[in-house]
Amino acid sequence: MKVLVVGGGGREHAIIKSIKKNPDVEVIYALPGNGGIAEDAVCVDVGAKDIDEIVDFAKRNRIDYAVVAPDDPLVLGAVDALEKVGIPSFGPSKAAAIIEGSKAFSKELMKKYGIPTAAYETFSDEEAAVSYLDTVGYPTVIKADGLALGKGVIIAKDKTEAENAIRSMMSGAMFGESGKRVIIEEFLEGPEVSVLAFTDGKCVVPMISSMDHKRAHDGDEGLNTGGMGTIAPNPYYTEKIKERCMKEIFIPTVNAMRSEGRTFKGCLYFGLMVTKDGPKVIEYNCRFGDPETQVVLPLLKTDLLTVMMAVTEERLSETEVDFSDESACCVIMASDGYPEKYDKGFKITIPEDVIDSVFIAGAKEKDGELFTSGGRVLGVTATADTLNEAIDRSYSLVKRIHFDNAYYRRDIGARALEAIK
Ligand code: AMP
Numbered sequence: 001m002k003v004l005v006v007g008g009g010g011r012e013h014a015i016i017k018s019i020k021k022n023p024d025v026e027v028i029y030a031l032p033g034n035g036g037i038a039e040d041a042v043c044v045d046v047g048a049k050d051i052d053e054i055v056d057f058a059k060r061n062r063i064d065y066a067v068v069a070p071d072d073p074l075v076l077g078a079v080d081a082l083e084k085v086g087i088p089s090f091g092p093s094k095a096a097a098i099i100e101g102s103k104a105f106s107k108e109l110m111k112k113y114g115i116p117t118a119a120y121e122t123f124s125d126e127e128a129a130v131s132y133l134d135t136v137g138y139p140t141v142i143k144a145d146g147l148a149l150g151k152g153v154i155i156a157k158d159k160t161e162a163e164n165a166i167r168s169m170m171s172g173a174m175f176g177e178s179g180k181r182v183i184i185e186e187f188l189e190g191p192e193v194s195v196l197a198f199t200d201g202k203c204v205v206p207m208i209s210s211m212d213h214k215r216a217h218d219g220d221e222g223l224n225t226g227g228m229g230t231i232a233p234n235p236y237y238t239e240k241i242k243e244r245c246m247k248e249i250f251i252p253t254v255n256a257m258r259s260e261g262r263t264f265k266g267c268l269y270f271g272l273m274v275t276k277d278g279p280k281v282i283e284y285n286c287r288f289g290d291p292e293t294q295v296v297l298p299l300l301k302t303d304l305l306t307v308m309m310a311v312t313e314e315r316l317s318e319t320e321v322d323f324s325d326e327s328a329c330c331v332i333m334a335s336d337g338y339p340e341k342y343d344k345g346f347k348i349t350i351p352e353d354v355i356d357s358v359f360i361a362g363a364k365e366k367d368g369e370l371f372t373s374g375g376r377v378l379g380v381t382a383t384a385d386t387l388n389e390a391i392d393r394s395y396s397l398v399k400r401i402h403f404d405n406a407y408y409r410r411d412i413g414a415r416a417l418e419a420i421k
Pocket residue numbers: 118141150151152153155185186187188189192214271282283
């Protein structure tokens with residue numbers, strides 16, 4: 001089989017490494033991939049948002065199966081376009097990807113179908129949004145409606161901060177069109193849990209739970225990032241919470257999307273908060289999370305491509321999906337300064353015996369060597385019988401990888417270990 005994967009970060013590298021294990025796979029193309037992914041796939045210089053070029057490449061190369069991993073091409077309709085020319089693909093249609101593409105849509109969906117989430121109001125008028133601030137408690141949460149690279153959420157501690165956030169979002173200055181509509185939402189408290197789930201639109205199979213570490217610095221300080229590390233499973237996701245999530249959130253969401261004529265097929269990401277009133281949805285994503293994927297897929301025992309194809313062919317209920325009982329930890333090595341300004345172009349050295357544990361996110365290849373090219377450079381994942389061991393192992397691997405200007409958090413998994421205690 002010839003497989004195509006759209007995207008070029010750590011998540012895509014993890015997906016490609018898993019797909020590669022299927023013996024029927026002859027070649028994997030990554031569009032655009034990156035210098036590190038090039039070890040495992042043929043990287044082709046086509047941008048993940050260039051839908052016409054992606055379809056054209058897939059047709060010309062007689063691709064048997066495509067996986068669209070990032071949010072942008074999904075929201076732009078890449079899966080619809082590929083399937084239109086007869087290429088079966090993993091990922092939701094454009095109509096279903098709106099669950100991530102518009103927070104106003106997803107909040108309305110949850111309200112209509114009684115799915116637990118923070119109370120909210122949606123605004124398209126700047127002055128109305130600002131007036132509403134007199135009626136809310138603080139902190140309050142301001143969200144841009146559209147895609148904003150995971151940065152569209154501001155927790156405002158008082159009215160001044162909230163007003164500033166609204167004005168810069170709604171003027172278009174902060175996130176362009178994505179910020180022209182905003183949501184003002186109740187602030188929730190509790191530990192966060194990420195759950196990725198396979199769904200074919202009828203059946204939903206949650207994967208192992210995980211915990212992201214979004215802030216740049218130790219102790220959850222500093223700016224929000226795309227994610228500085230993950231662990232799995234998440235200790236806050238107890239059997240009892242898991243049952244409630246299935247009954248109150250996962251199944252109702254999949255059914256709601258079908259009822260709306262927006263059947264969701266692919267990986268549906270539930271960003272959850274375990275509040276004192278039970279689990280609530282913070283956000284949906286229409287795709288695998290990054291870096292959650294880098295801990296979840298290494299624990300998947302079943303062949304990934306087989307499960308993906310079962311999703312596409314709507315036979316998920318007949319398909320076995322098994323996870324290991326082990327734990328996993330992924331530490332992101334970033335360029336110092338990320339998510340703001342950082343230098344790049346530094347040579348990366350990874351010992352031969354560490355390569356299997358590494359997912360490359362931001363690196364370029366030149367004359368057979370890798371050089372840093374992004375904020376998040378790579379993720380290092382280890383699995384072990386216990387979380388403690390998995391954390392120790394991944395940090396011992398991290399210490400063997402070198403590039404100038406490397407920065408990583410030292411406390412990935414620390415909070416989870418506390419919770420286990
Ligand atoms: P999102 O991009 O929607 O995942 O939000 C980014 C982060 O903001 C989440 O991971 C939470 O930590 C925080 N957040 C979002 N919504 C809320 C809320 N209603 N209450 C408290 N924290 C929130």
